[in-house]
Structures are given as C-alpha cells and as structure tokens.
Amino acid sequence: MYVWPCAVVLAQYLWFHRRSLPGKAILEIGAGVSLPGILAAKCxxxxxxxxSSELPHCLEVCRQSCQMNNLPHLQVVGLTWGHISWDLLALPPQDIILASDVFFEPEDFxxxxxxxxxxxxKNPKVQLWSTYQVRSADWSLEALLYKWDMKCxxxxxxSFDADKEDIAESTLPGRHTVEMLVISFAKDSL
Incomplete structure (x- = not known):
C-alpha cells in the first residue's frame, strides 16, 4: 500500500480540525489507502x-486499510466520477467530502x-477538502469551478503546520508542491 504525499497533508488538516469532526458525515473519494478518511473516523x-467502482482492487485496498486500523464497520462504496450510480444516489448528505490528489489527470477534473x-x-453547505500536488502550471480548476457554480x-x-518536508514523522510530503483547497458552492448559488 502506498500513501501519496497529498494524503499526509490532508490528514494533517483533519488533525488540525479534529475537534470539529465528531458526528460529521464525511465521504472520502478516490480514497485508496484512505489515510484521511481513517483519521476522520478515528476522530x-x-x-x-x-x-472507483471500475477498480475493484482499489476498493479492496480501502477495506484492507479499514481492517488494519480496527475500523471494519466503515462503509466502502464504488463510485466512478461522472457516473450516476445506485451507490451515488444512495449516499446520505455529507458535511465534508475529502479528496487527496484526485485532481491528477486533467481529463478527470x-x-x-x-x-x-x-x-x-444533497447538502448545499457541504465542503470539499482537497489536497493536490502541483504537476503543471498549465492545469487549472478555475474555469470548471465557475462552470459548476463553485468557489475555491x-x-x-x-496555517495548519503542513509547510514542512516532514509531517507527523512522515517524510512523504518531502519537496513536493502540495496545495490545500476548500471548495464549496459559490455564494450566489445558495
């Protein structure tokens, strides 16, 4: 199992806000090893x-991570971005959506x-807490956020002690350029 540098930074953000997490409904998308989601559950x-519902091995990695962290009760669902599925329709409203390094391939944005x-x-006040690694100065979410009536x-x-090459004894952030975003509906759309 590999933990991406962005997951460590997002986990640090969650840890910094851990007192606000109890009872919150949180969905982690593109979870993989699920470090941010596991931490949120522990909090x-x-x-x-x-x-992805199209990548069963990724869903199995999520389940293994739950088992390894004594959280076998956590629900793991297959969601494929851009597809309306029964699993997506069945999700309850969320307070926070977590996404570490999902903005990886521009064709998926x-x-x-x-x-x-x-x-x-489902909940217009939900926020997407997202970290991503800067890979190209040519990639931007700005136009898409505007199109989908969102702000960032x-x-x-x-501001949450994540500006170091090592966080919580992990050297994963290293010298990668990682950014933290909070995305929500644009103010005038509420």
Whole structure:
C-alpha cells in the first residue's frame, strides 16, 4: 500500500480540525489507502470511503486499510466520477467530502466536479477538502469551478503546520508542491 504525499497533508488538516469532526458525515473519494478518511473516523466522524467502482482492487485496498486500523464497520462504496450510480444516489448528505490528489489527470477534473456538484445538491453547505500536488502550471480548476457554480479557497499550508518536508514523522510530503483547497458552492448559488 502506498500513501501519496497529498494524503499526509490532508490528514494533517483533519488533525488540525479534529475537534470539529465528531458526528460529521464525511465521504472520502478516490480514497485508496484512505489515510484521511481513517483519521476522520478515528476522530469520531461518520465516514464512508469510496474509490472507483471500475477498480475493484482499489476498493479492496480501502477495506484492507479499514481492517488494519480496527475500523471494519466503515462503509466502502464504488463510485466512478461522472457516473450516476445506485451507490451515488444512495449516499446520505455529507458535511465534508475529502479528496487527496484526485485532481491528477486533467481529463478527470470535470467528472470529479460533476460528482461533487451532485453531492452538493444533497447538502448545499457541504465542503470539499482537497489536497493536490502541483504537476503543471498549465492545469487549472478555475474555469470548471465557475462552470459548476463553485468557489475555491486556498488554505496556506503554514496555517495548519503542513509547510514542512516532514509531517507527523512522515517524510512523504518531502519537496513536493502540495496545495490545500476548500471548495464549496459559490455564494450566489445558495
């Protein structure tokens, strides 16, 4: 199992806000090893983990991570970005959606935001807490956020002690350029 650097940064953000997590409904998309979701569950949140329904091995990694962290009760669902499935329709409203490094391939950006948009309609106050690794200065979410009636707030890493090469004794962040965003509906759409 591999933990991506962005997952460590998002987990640090969750840890920094751990007192606000108990009882929150949280969905982690593209969870993989599920470090942020596992941490949120350990902090008292009601967590659902998800990864692509088209990649059963990724869902199995989520389940293994739950078992390894003594959280066998966590629900794991297959969600494929941009597809309306029964699993997506059945999800309860969420307070927070977690996404570490899902903005990896530009051709997936709109499908991810379409899925988030659908989930935001279940709870217009939901926020997407997302970290991503800067891979190209040419990639931008700005136009897509505007198209999907969303706004984005950049969270400085130093505001939650994540501006270091190592976090919580992990050297994974290293010298990667990781950004933290909070995405929500644009103010005038509420």
């Amino acid at each position: 008292g949140a009601e967590v659902i983990l998800s990864d 709109e499908d991810i935001l379409a899925t988030i948009y659908f989930l935001m309609h 707030v950049h969270i400085p890493l130093e």
